[in-house]
Amino acid sequence: xxxxxxxxxxxxxxxxxxxxxxxxxxxxxxxxxxxxxxxxxxxxxxxxxxxxxxxxxxxxxxxxxxxxxxxxxxxxxxxxxxxxxxxxxxxxxxxxxxxxxxxxxxxxxxxxxxxxxxxxxxxxxxxxxxxxxxxxxxxxxxxxxxxxxxxxxxxxxxxxxxxxxxxxxxxxxxxxxxxxxxxxxxxxxxxxxxxxxxxxxxxxxxxxxxxxxxxxxxxxxxxxxxxxxxxxxxxxxxxxxxxxxxxxxxxxxxxxxxxxxxxxxxxxxxxxxxxxxxxxxxxxxxxxxxxxxxxxxxxxxxxxxxxxxxxxxxxxxxxxxxxxxxxxxxxxxxxxxxxxxxxxxxxxxxxxxxxxxxxxxxxxxxxxxxxxxxxxxxxxxxxxxxx
Amino acid sequence: xxxxxxxxxxxxxxxxxxxxxxxxxxxxxxxxxxxxxxxxxxxxxxxxxxxxxxxxxxxxxxxxxxxxxxxxxxxxxxxxxxxxxxxxxxxxxxxxxxxxxxxxxxxxxxxxxxxxxxxxxxxxxxxxxxxxxxxxxxxxxxxxxxxxxxxxxxxxxxxxxxxxx
Numbered sequence: 001x002x003x004x005x006x007x008x009x010x011x012x013x014x015x016x017x018x019x020x021x022x023x024x025x026x027x028x029x030x031x032x033x034x035x036x037x038x039x040x041x042x043x044x045x046x047x048x049x050x051x052x053x054x055x056x057x058x059x060x061x062x063x064x065x066x067x068x069x070x071x072x073x074x075x076x077x078x079x080x081x082x083x084x085x086x087x088x089x090x091x092x093x094x095x096x097x098x099x100x101x102x103x104x105x106x107x108x109x110x111x112x113x114x115x116x117x118x119x120x121x122x123x124x125x126x127x128x129x130x131x132x133x134x135x136x137x138x139x140x141x142x143x144x145x146x147x148x149x150x151x152x153x154x155x156x157x158x159x160x161x162x163x164x165x166x167x168x169x170x171x172x173x174x175x176x177x178x179x180x181x182x183x184x185x186x187x188x189x190x191x192x193x194x195x196x197x198x199x200x201x202x203x204x205x206x207x208x209x210x211x212x213x214x215x216x217x218x219x220x221x222x223x224x225x226x227x228x229x230x231x232x233x234x235x236x237x238x239x240x241x242x243x244x245x246x247x248x249x250x251x252x253x254x255x256x257x258x259x260x261x262x263x264x265x266x267x268x269x270x271x272x273x274x275x276x277x278x279x280x281x282x283x284x285x286x287x288x289x290x291x292x293x294x295x296x297x298x299x300x301x302x303x304x305x306x307x308x309x310x311x312x313x314x315x316x317x318x319x320x321x322x323x324x325x326x327x328x329x330x331x332x333x334x335x336x337x338x339x340x341x342x343x344x345x346x347x348x349x350x351x352x353x354x355x356x357x358x359x360x361x362x363x364x365x366x367x368x369x370x371x372x373x374x375x376x377x378x379x380x381x382x383x384x385x386x387x
Numbered sequence: 388x389x390x391x392x393x394x395x396x397x398x399x400x401x402x403x404x405x406x407x408x409x410x411x412x413x414x415x416x417x418x419x420x421x422x423x424x425x426x427x428x429x430x431x432x433x434x435x436x437x438x439x440x441x442x443x444x445x446x447x448x449x450x451x452x453x454x455x456x457x458x459x460x461x462x463x464x465x466x467x468x469x470x471x472x473x474x475x476x477x478x479x480x481x482x483x484x485x486x487x488x489x490x491x492x493x494x495x496x497x498x499x500x501x502x503x504x505x506x507x508x509x510x511x512x513x514x515x516x517x518x519x520x521x522x523x524x525x526x527x528x529x530x531x532x533x534x535x536x537x538x539x540x541x542x543x544x545x546x547x548x549x550x551x552x
Contacts, residue, residue, distance in 0.1 A: 015552065017550060017551070017552045020550055021548070021549065021550040021551075024549045024550050025549065030549060032549045032550065034549060034550035034551070035547050035548060035549070035550065035551050036551045036552050037547060037548075037551055039547070041545060123552065124552045125552070173552075291395060291398075295395070295399070295414035295415065296414070298413055298414055298415070298416055299410075299413050299414055302413050345549055345550060347550060368414070
């Protein structure tokens, strides 16, 4: 039946993660550090609110943009946390996870001849979503020596006059890199000079372990050029609820809302009520989880450095991205052999883009016990390769 | 006021008191010397009272009965409730003694091998003490959660995908 698929979809490569997932699924008793979601269950107060909304019979559609109450609370949150100013009536759209928002931005902004600039390595969806919108993609390399921060010199190298959209995603999946205000200011200047729009995916912003997170939209002149994306999955352990949002200039949000109303209609109402509770009553649970992640983060970084691998200090998200170049294996071979010999699953850095080669992504969204156990096994494997 | 780092140390210790100082140091980023010094201070000033295992006796096959006892007391001039409380805490059967607001004065938790043993203790030792006006005994039927730990439902471990983006 393949012939019925469009040539584009037929040719589209599956995510490298999927391939690795299929391999891991064939094995038993695997210890995995391969998961991109929290190990916590959604805090009870949030779950209870979801259940209560069902008991109350809240099972209808909401407005396309999402519950007004939720948008109002988000507007307050964005203002208090990051000094951003969005009108809840016209400048915030509730989406089915931040993933839908990524797709909406690409489809609303990019035409077939446009180019999207995407940092490399980065989350696997940006490139394919831009391509699905018909646009071309140029990857902008980032490097371990520069703590995987995006630099203007690399943007200049990748720049083409067709470039219309720059994707930023800090704290970053897979590297755990963050960008401070000082790091972002030159990027803002570049954006201004080249008349670009920015998709800033800040889903991990609450998981920042040093200093405070800077929202790109809050930089001088960047508010109207930025589509600020985030969601509840990571900070509130709500991945399965599928609720996220995008905030930006009303014209852009209006455009995206038109696509959203035809394709999705609205995000699930139960998830929206739960998200509202997350904002109003779960900040304590959130900071407890952030503390625990931070403790595990230190454990992981030390673990990899003790093995003799170089590991830059990730200050955000819940990933470490150590270099495995000392083993002289490619990241894919490293992961396959590690899985075969020690039953530990980690993700090859190369699935997140060519600059991820020579690295592996290890998540610390696991209990300390699981992390220690996995580190011990990885250490055995690495010692065999180094000697 | 407790610093964020110190609160973290105490939280980690209260979750697992067998955690090593080295491990604490890695997880908090504090030095081993600092942690040793701080923990010693807390032990000395009784901020850390005790290190103990939280046992779920139901799982051990050992029968154990607990009861919550509401006690009404006649307060004594010059001593209030302290004098009677000091007598009560000496009994090894009494595990907990709280002074309460509301309809009664002291809340006790008493443990014993059987309901009869607990009932006998209440009738013979407790109720007969001078200044105790009345007692009401409520036996614990099941423990669902204790000291912040869920004793029931611990088997719920939702499955995550092994690999996800």
